[in-house]
Amino acid sequence: MNGLPPAEPIKLEGFGEQNLYQRREKIFTRHIGGRFQKLRLYSGWPFLLAYFALPWLTWDDRQAILFDLPARQFHLFGLTLWPQDLWLLGWLLMIGAFGLFTVTSLVGRLWCGYTCPQTVWTAIFMWVEQITEGERHQRIRLDALPFGWNRKFWNKLKRRSSKHLLWLGWAAFTALTFVGYFTPIREMSQQLLSANLAAIDGWTYFWIAFFTAATYINAGWMREQVCIYMCPYARFQSAMIDKDTLIVSYDPKRGEPRGSRQRKADQNNLGDCINCRLCVQVCPTGIDIRDGLQYQCIGCAHCIDACNQVMDKMDYPRDLISYTTENRLAGRTTRWLRPKSVGYGVICLLLVGAFGWALSQRSTFAFDILRERGTLWHQTADGAVRNDYQLKLMNKAQQHQEFVVSVLNPNANLISARQVELDGGTLRNIDMQIKWHNPPAPNTALDIQVCTTDKARCRVETTRFLSPGATP
Ligand code: SF4
Ligand code: SF4
Incomplete structure (x- = not known):
């Protein structure tokens, strides 16, 4: 007792009478087969298999899908995304969102019922519950069984422990796979299997434990409450249907x-x-x-x-x-093609087209020019002025590439190396010196061009050339 009067039930329009502090009533679902449950099984399995299999695929001698956060590279089969390409991931999320809007306006919550990970994992946990604790009526009886040192209670303890052990095992398997999208999964599994535990870093253990707990709690304990209270999609779907x-x-x-x-x-x-x-x-x-x-x-x-x-x-x-x-x-005709769903679909297709175009136009390299710290310029013996820079060149392709560096200003000369080679997915800082005879006006714009050797792609960056009298 907290000394306060009991909470008054609150009437919510359309939801009957509810006490906001009432305990959650346990749901003991009855197992059922049927046409749609077969469909759910066949639609859920491919996603489940894909989830567990994808991190094990290899592509060009490396993990096909790897979000390598320490190296700041996201590998998606033949595509490597760098932090500069993160806008592409944002674009993908937008495509996913509009795809979901289109599907929702046409077929409602089919995504939730058939393929949402929360639904699929909860279904697996419920299946485990059924094989360890029995059918609905057996589970209700088991749940109501009071504590006591008797055979029935030991039976309950045995069934409950096996259920929770299986839940935890499946949750850990799920978490290991999820972490395997961010840490090379083959190495991690070998280290775990050979009990070389010291080779795995602390953060990997933390995330495995975190996702194990999240899966176990979400699919085992919270279940429908995730859909009802936590999922934002349930709230805004009414705007789409x-x-x-x-x-x-x-x-x-x-x-x-x-x-x-x-x-x-x-x-x-x-x-x-x-x-x-x-x-x-x-x-x-x-x-x-x-x-x-x-x-x-x-x-x-x-x-x-x-x-x-x-x-x-x-x-x-x-x-x-x-x-x-x-x-x-209501006995009226259903219109499948409505302005709302067509609009969502068209936006989704436009986004897919624009994404494909942006991907095809994406450069396979990027570079930055940084001024060397220290002396702003050097006066050379022949009366010219020299500025020193660092060229930060990034090969975003997965293959080795050769580049040609040049200066576009007519009187400026690049006196450092013009040809640069870089392995796929690497970044290199290159010293670069530029000399200018007849020193130009202070703080002149200087255009540096980098091209692939076949000149298929070129990029130009502008920096400043400092000379006597110039202000930095
Ligand atoms: S007959 Fe009525 S109560 Fe029974 S399953 Fe159908 S709708 Fe539900
Ligand atoms: S969630 Fe909806 S579709 Fe599924 S059993 Fe309940 S009422 Fe039927």
Whole structure:
């Protein structure tokens, strides 16, 4: 007791009465098979396999996908991105966002129900729970079992421990793979397998532990709460869906008035819903779809498969709960092509086109010119003025490249090396001296050009040439 009066329940429009401090009610989902669950399995597996397999692929003798943060290089198969190219990653995120907007406006939350990592990992954790603790009714019984030194309690302890051990194992495997996108995964695994633990740095251990804990908590404990309270997508999807968007919906015209009855019994003016609540028992977010469209619904179709099985047993037509649209439910025609979805799709395609173009135009090298510290200029014996620089040249390609350095100002001469070679993905600081006969006006603009030897790509950077009387 904290001395305060008990919190008053708050009425929220459309959500019934809720106490904001109420305990979370445990959800014991019932396992269900069916057409859509097969589809979810077949759509989830390729993503799962891709996630675990991709960091093991090699490309040109190195890891095909590696976000090498210490070296500040992101390798994506034949493409290496440097910090200067990060805007391309931002672009990719924009393409992903508009792709998601397009999909959401057309088919609602199919992404959430079928391929979102939270859904896929939660489904795996629920499957583990089912094989260790049994079906729904067994889990409810197990959960209610009080503490005591008896055989039943030991059985509960055994089942619970195996579940948590398997959860932790899978979470650690997930975390190791995730860290393997940032640290060479083959080396890391060899060091772990050969128990050469000292060779792995502390941060790697920290991130493995962090992602293990995050996976274990999110998919094992929090589950639907991540979708309901933490995922921003659930909140802004309402801006993208309309009466023509595909949603999971119960048909109240057909189902109501609901009422229980025996198989083959007379319907007695009741609707097709026999109020068996199977659709509620299989729902991973614990909602009753018969109450109408709710933001907690992730479109997973468990309720559709469950209800279809009931309809089959009752010899009623299927699809009392189905993927449909609000317009179709109201007897109107569904328009798939609407300005909103076409607009999102067109923006997405334009972004993809622009991204492809920007990628093809991306230079395979970059350079900076830095002035040498110390003396601003040197007066040479022949009366000319010399300035010293550092050329910071970066070969962004994955192959060895040769470059030609030149000065574009007519009276300036490059007296240091003109030809420079660099291995793929390396950066080099090169001393560069430029001499100018008949010294120019103070602080003259100086154009330095670097080209690949085949002159296919050239870049020009401008710096300043200092001479007597010039201000730095
Ligand atoms: S599963 Fe179908 S019949 Fe059973 S309660 Fe849900 S909607 Fe009604
Ligand atoms: S209402 Fe149906 S589709 Fe929505 S989350 Fe629950 S089971 Fe999945």
